Amino acid sequence: MTLPSLRALVALWLLALACLPLTAQAHKLRESGVSVAVDDSPLTVTPSRDWNRLDGNIGKHTERWTIDGAQLNDVTFYAGIEPGKPLVRERSKKREPLPKFSTATLLVEVPELLETTYRTYKNSGSFKVTTIEPGQFLGREAVHFTYEFVDQDELTRQGEARAAIIAGRLYMISFEAPRLHYFEAVIAQFRKLADSATLP
Template identity: 30%
Template sequence: MAAAILLLAACASGGAGGRLQEAGDARVFDLALDTDLDWARLKAPRQEQWTIDGAPLNQLLITSRIRPGEHVFLGARERRSRPDGPWFREGMRPDEVRDLVLDGLRGGGWANVRGSALRPANWGPTPGLRFELALDNPGGLKYRGLATAAEHDGRLTLLVWIAPAEHYYGRDADAVSRLFDSLRFVE
């Protein structure tokens, strides 16, 4: 989770290392996708954060190749002293992956985190899942979002997009949904 927090802080402050991702085809780690939107892109190992207007207004977190025993957002690894937590396990059911993401968000300081409309989603020929999010930031601002995940080669790849429920979510939800529809693993 620390890596995700650093990405969020750097992107919100216009941190160095970001670059523009123009609308069109894009490659992120072992994923190919198509986007209708221009994004600012901030990279870290196995994780990227994309934003259009700044992280507090919209953010897409892409977390790649989460290993068994790793935190869903690449935070601390599972330990005997911390057996409960948002740790990925190979072969999890879709509802377990959803709950893992929700627990990871709660652990990151989000409140009133809820997931709904869990459904299958294909990443090219790879089966995955998708669901909707509703959550509040620590200050009480209401956010909505979309999440999608797929297991590939025994590892989980996860995309979580959130934006304030007022204006930003409605403005970009359809474009983000189309981006999620275009996801596919590439070699």
């Protein structure tokens, strides 16, 4: 085989392989009124509008839903994070270690756990928790909190989350969206979704 044809073959293989993982994605519809288990866990929600479940996950026991795309409205479920584990998957255990949820973590410390996770995971130095208050989630005692951060795309995003620690595991649901237009447009839908969450 000549060198030019070898190069052409290599280029063809690279193009073929580059196409493959992109098409392997399959986001799923989460229909209004239909109860569904999150990440095959006992945590169940019943959406009151159609959502899209994004393919893949950002960590063990996580699932992400969106309406218009992860950049514009992002609901993340943390369906039972075990003690000793980070909220999201570590890119590098050595260079970018993430804080871990532990048996000693208190409910009131969960906002800080998310903050320190984001400082590394999203490289977001501007994260600030804006409110923390006690509330209910999954029918149990919980913490409700709000936050704001500037992401790598230079957009300021607002967030709202509810978290509860049940049988030693962390259950949390968060919503993030650009503070311009998108947060206000979907926050009521998020609250309905969080209200619908149940755990036997």
